[in-house]
Amino acid sequence: MTKTGPAPSNTGLEAHYRQMRRIRSFEERVGELFVRGESAGSMLHLSIGEESAAVGVCSAMRDGDTFTTHHRGHGIFLARGADPNRMMAEIAGKATGYCHGKGGSMHIADMSLGHLGANAIVGGGIPAVVGAALAARRRGTGQLSVAFFGDGAMGQGILYESMNMAALWDLPAVFVCINNQWGMGTRIDQATRVTALHDRAAAFGLAAETVDGRDVREVQAAAARILDGARAGRPGFLAVECYRFFGHARKDKSPYRSPKEEAAGRSRDPVAFARDALIAAGMAEARLDEIDQAIATEMEASIDAAIAAEEPPLQAMFRDVFAPDAPEPEPLARRIDRVLARD
Amino acid sequence: MTKTGPAPSNTGLEAHYRQMRRIRSFEERVGELFVRGESAGSMLHLSIGEESAAVGVCSAMRDGDTFTTHHRGHGIFLARGADPNRMMAEIAGKATGYCHGKGGSMHIADMSLGHLGANAIVGGGIPAVVGAALAARRRGTGQLSVAFFGDGAMGQGILYESMNMAALWDLPAVFVCINNQWGMGTRIDQATRVTALHDRAAAFGLAAETVDGRDVREVQAAAARILDGARAGRPGFLAVECYRFFGHARKDKSPYRSPKEEAAGRSRDPVAFARDALIAAGMAEARLDEIDQAIATEMEASIDAAIAAEEPPLQAMFRDVFAPDAPEPEPLARRIDRVLARD
């Protein structure tokens, strides 16, 4: 039975910067994988611009805590310790990926890191944290469970059902809305009349806050408040305000929004903000460049490894529909042979 | 195309009293139908104790307005002008009922009265009012559409999805929660942490109020505010606080709640309250007794007629799966004959 770990320590701005830079760099490589025609499909949702949400919240989590993410979850997963090589391989649909090439970008997971799964269904992963929190509370493990989702998921009824249950049962559950202002081509104010999202959570009895995502330290501080509360039995909600720098998925060029808006959004870059803050605090630019370079090299390697990796074998198709000791589904071709043998 | 009618006129306390008494009397007869073994099943949900919600809100509606109800909707339907005979026949599963005995208590409807249907799915009828309101707005009919549901439906995500869309589009839609404190054997505070339900609607941008259901005039006044606002494009939510006097369904004796609580709940009887108010305002008790007696006679007749009415013919089973000009599904027995004929 997993127990929760100690309070996180590596939470200074430099550590945050490194993590955010790793995410940025990884996502850029994902884009490259797509351009090189090596990704499995085009359903790649980059979290560039949202690094502070991932890093700020994840740095307030502890070992043993569990979480689910939405379709734009690479950054969150990295911030919780994912191996970029296995991630990239999964995104390329390869056998060496986290899910052996079956899941892909939108269905990546690692139980050993508490990642209960990314989800391609908007809102689909939210109620699982209620269940995980219930389990943690019953077993007294001290774990909490965090659901990460986008502003678009505020349209899904299951979120409210889940928040209501978490509040009713005082569960160690936290709902984190990464409000990047857009759900595909729909701006938040085109999806709802009230854009102060945390009011909704408060109306169900959750501790609820909204935080500006520009400064990762503020995100971390807000997340720490909300998470600590949840661990003590007061579930919470945190909206992190940021901006989706690029299109919805890799092919989308966002024709539905203005360059001016994009420029304004991108000017609130949490990675650049942290970099500037580090420099202002006396860190040498050269040192930062070194960090960036080391990260770029690490991430670059993941892309080559992913491209070189093996495709999953065809027989894998029948594996893991059910647990390994159960018979696998009979392949159609074999069934046809059998039926027509008519012996 | 239906247009909305003029503002309702017959809204004095005496008229309210009559309507509430009719509902009370009808529901008592429904209980009798059950006891006599003549109802179709035991899924009969009596609205005794909630008459002011039905009458208060419905009296603020206009001809042409549409509505959906939940499973406890007899009173609402009566308050909108239903024929008790056709209702009782439907509840008995008879051919003369509103739905020819196919729908029953939980699926009763009358399009000509704007009743878009009762629903046996908690929350199931809520989004239809968004669609009806959208249609009314587009056609400029002035109609509004009201969803009636219980406090239990506050647990259903589809309510929040629907309220969000109504608010986003400024629709003439109203959400009325008849908060009778119980959903089956679950008290409202066992289903949610925050029992101030209107806060949730406000968080989506609706005009939202809670009103005590004891005095029908107050319900009517609150409903008029909310409905007028909705007709002008500001959708609303109204919670009417009342008490479910009896069990959840006809067989339930409510062992899960205390006699003391029940006595307190029943002491807030809206019918008795209106009667007392009429007497206090100078109306003779004898006159009230006369009214009650006339209503009892009317309702008594509905039960006899329902019991005497014909069962639907078996062939009705295949009717109305699709529109009348389409072929009906082939009955199984005929199909078997055909298949085995092998000519």
Next chain:
Amino acid sequence: METLTYREALRRALADAMEEDPDVFVIGEEVGRYGGAYGVTKGLIEQFGPDRLIDTPISEAAIVGTGVGAAMAGMRPVVELMYVDFIGMTMDQLANQAAKIRYMFGGQIGVPMVLRTQGGTGRSAGAQHSQSLEAYVMHTPGLRLAMPATVADAYHLLRQALRQPDPVVFIEHKALYALSEAVDLAAPVPDWGRAALRRPGGDLAIVSYSRQLHHALAAAERLDAEGIAAAVIDLRTLNPLDFETVRGAVEAAGRAMVVSEGPLTAGVAAELAARISEECFDFLENPVLRVAGEDVPISVSPGLEAASVPTPELIVDAARRLMA
């Protein structure tokens, strides 16, 4: 031997499983204080407390999702869906999440959740409370599906379901709760995934499950009096499907009928008939007959309701023609 009802056997199975395994818990609407809409969990909250009989708000989708998360976190949730008719609100959590998690995540984890629910006609409960929706489940890769017809199976299949590493949809029949049988729960039962030959017979094989099994048995009894020996198979689980038992009976008899309460078109009866037709082709002397629910919603009128699904009379009648 003891005499138990189907309802009591289910309750016993839950209680025994909860005794044995502290990770088992029940969650759903009215499962605790109320004791379940059909009384199955009555008394269990007194025995196991509110932490293990968790009453929920009316939030089917999130309840199933909660079960998924709890199962992933190592618990053994029994999620109760009050009526299978409400499955429509939960299909995403059931079919896109529970059913696919093991597969999508490359075998990292399973979802050992049991979704207990009940379906079928018999209570004048109308179109939204009387359906037989097992075909949706059977069609979904990744879900197991058990449908007990007998008191012993109410107990044993539920116990077995609670030992499966994958999600099991467990559909009871509302008209069977009061079924009372003398059972010896210690007697051997077929393994999980094995059908039971409930009655031997060499003239005709009738394949059924859940309440229709009893109609099939009643029909077989009457057919017997007419000199027609009908074998009756109780599938017990539709996934896994024990086709070998079906094959044996069908090939021996040369004539087959499948009986299901769900609507005919694209239903369970279609799968069974298709499979028998293809796999036992050379043995069939007559087409495989599908006796199933009419392709109509269920009416509240008791007369229409009863006529919407197979009756023993219809089965007898069809069997006679099939043998002619």
Next chain:
Amino acid sequence: METLTYREALRRALADAMEEDPDVFVIGEEVGRYGGAYGVTKGLIEQFGPDRLIDTPISEAAIVGTGVGAAMAGMRPVVELMYVDFIGMTMDQLANQAAKIRYMFGGQIGVPMVLRTQGGTGRSAGAQHSQSLEAYVMHTPGLRLAMPATVADAYHLLRQALRQPDPVVFIEHKALYALSEAVDLAAPVPDWGRAALRRPGGDLAIVSYSRQLHHALAAAERLDAEGIAAAVIDLRTLNPLDFETVRGAVEAAGRAMVVSEGPLTAGVAAELAARISEECFDFLENPVLRVAGEDVPISVSPGLEAASVPTPELIVDAARRLMA
């Protein structure tokens, strides 16, 4: 004659219907400004305005419910569900409300709503964005189901669907949007509910629909070169189901195969195979073969994805064995 893509034909059908009938409107996620996830509604908002191309929040259940209400109020909503995979969130509104309203309310009113969606494999979109879920719909009394395979049908079936008095689920195939064909939209087309014999042939009848029709046709072409004449039927609508056309081809050929992308078990192929087996029993020289999707979720790996559903090669191979 003009050359159109399937996508353009759908767009044209929507535009023509909206021109003709002011009650027609489109509602769904990203249908307006974005032009639809697969670009079907691109440009329509400029032509018809945001009141008739209504962009919604991400609320599938309530969107379908909104369509139900609007249809009851006399409008003709076209509700777009971005992926058929999301149907799980809407099944209650679809199957308990839209499908049953006419029946439950004794014929008082219908729900003339078209639910447009798309499904199938072909884009490495993974387990939750690649399914073929038409069997859920086909199994539900009260729902019509259309699945166009050709450019002309993309147009005509959608126009016809928009004239139906009852709810129609209209499932496009994501791999067909770019299909381009020379069509004469003024030429006669089969009525609503009629299948089309896309290729005559007396040796074998292949029954299919949606994208698999093209695989079946490609297979028939190859089989022809081997001297096997396969008739290929495009069902066009699965409800109504034109069984007479199927019967004609099957009885003439004596051998039948059904091809569907949906999972094998309890799927559309099961219904078709069961029905052919029972109704054409005396004409069949071989079992009806079901060629369908494997009973597995769809992987994101392009190789596994492609292998999970029927290919022309598999159809050819199966046909050869069936003829042997």
